[in-house]
Amino acid sequence: MLYTPVRRTLLLALLAPALAACDKELEEPYQEVGGQIPTFLANGLNTTTKYATGETVSFELRFAQQTSPIREIRILQKVEPGRDSTLVQTIPYKPAYSRINRADTLIVNYVVPAGANKANVRVDAVVVADNGQSKVRSFNFRLAEPTPTISLDASTNVTAPSNAARVPGDVVRFPVRLNTGGINTAAAITTAGTLYKDIDSLITFVRVGTQPERRAARQRVPVGSGAQSGAATLVNVDVTLPTGSSGQSVVYRFEAKSRFQDKPTLPAPAGAPSIRSASVTAPAITPTTPTALAAARSATLVFTGTAGGDQAAYDLTTFTTVAASGAPEAKDVAISSIATNAVQLKALNTTKFVRTTAAVYSAATLNSIRQTYQTAAATNQVAQLDNVAVGDVVIARLRAADQYAIFTITGISRTTAGVTLTLDVKAL
Secondary structure, three states, X not given: OOOOHHHHHHHHHHHHHHHHHHHHHOOOOOOOOOOOXXXXXXXXXXXXXXXXXXXXXEEEEEEEOOOOOEEEEEEEEEEOXXXXXXXXXXXXXXXXXXXXXXXXXXXXXXXXXXXXXXXXEEEEEEEEEOOOOEEEEEEEEEEOEOOOXXXXXXXXXXXXHHHOOOXXXXXXXXXXXXXXXXXXXXXXXXXXXXXXXXXXXXEEEEEEOOOOOEEEXXXXXXXXXXXXXXXXXXXXXXXXXXXXXXXXXXXEEEEEEEEEOOOOOOOOOOOOOEEEEEEEEOOOEOOOOOOEOOXXXXXXXXXXXXXXXXXXXXXXXXXXXXXXXXXXHHXXXXXXXXXXXOOEEEOOOOOEEEEEOHHHHHOOEHHHHHHHHHHOOHHHOEOEEOOOOOOXXXXXXXXXXXXXXEEEXXXXXXXXXXXXXXXXXEEO
């Protein structure tokens, strides 16, 4: 059915009151009063858990104003056990838009306040708009001692038994104690121990006689770990007494260093820190003269048949051959196999061998061969030498005692009956 003009007019007349009622039910749109609150964006606030009094801590703020302009940025701090925050900086707002961060940015250089060790410090960064509205971002850290402590236990001679007299080339071990009673982190101001800044490195210096002091070594602390620490640590520092130092005073000094951030940074990242250090000097060592070995002695080993016979074993303490029926305890070195034309030497007691070089043989002293043996890896201290050849040089530690010999293979003669091996031996 088609509507006539009269009918359309009547329909609009009937709907008009309903439409008016709906219009009254619609809420009025919100109106802004005083501008919107400023906005903090992603911020490069500090995550370090400890700083020392006087350090300069740099952090970046990223923020955006809304409809009310930003007036200033306030930096406040609260130091335990205090309850109230104090204003430490007021920074007037200056536009510094970063295209990379897509925000206004501000680098704040904040100086760490004084306080009790392990005290918690809260830092508040407050962005304030002209309308008085503000936004806050915070971070916390604890106060740590900036300077490490260092002390020494008694040194020992690693390469000689019973801490024997020291000679050039000996390895001396200094137990260095760092931050005695120190801790690396603290959960509360009442946590036991002293909270220290992380130790960066331990430096070893040496001075021989009247020569200038020089740096001998530098190592990170803890040794072999990428994670640094301020906790109490014992570091064994092994040093080799310098060549030619016999009769001269040898003095070692040890210096522990920690990083201290005291350079303002504009912009980030942080500038190179300075250091705080502590050192300790060890009592002087005056190395003695190395003990010479006797002239080389010649020895001959003869392996016959399949069992070796009476000439195949040798006593390196008496420089005599040992019969097949002799006690194994006297057989420091023996030809144990000539299979496939390869000569094998073996200790039939607790003697062990370390292969070395002709230069070591030529300059051998009791001290030098003991040093070479003791500093060799445990896997190179063996009871069996396979496929020996003319020119081989071997250090023998005799029967697990502080007794050493060095020998070189001077000849190997093979016959249908067996093998004859000659060697030159140096010992006391």
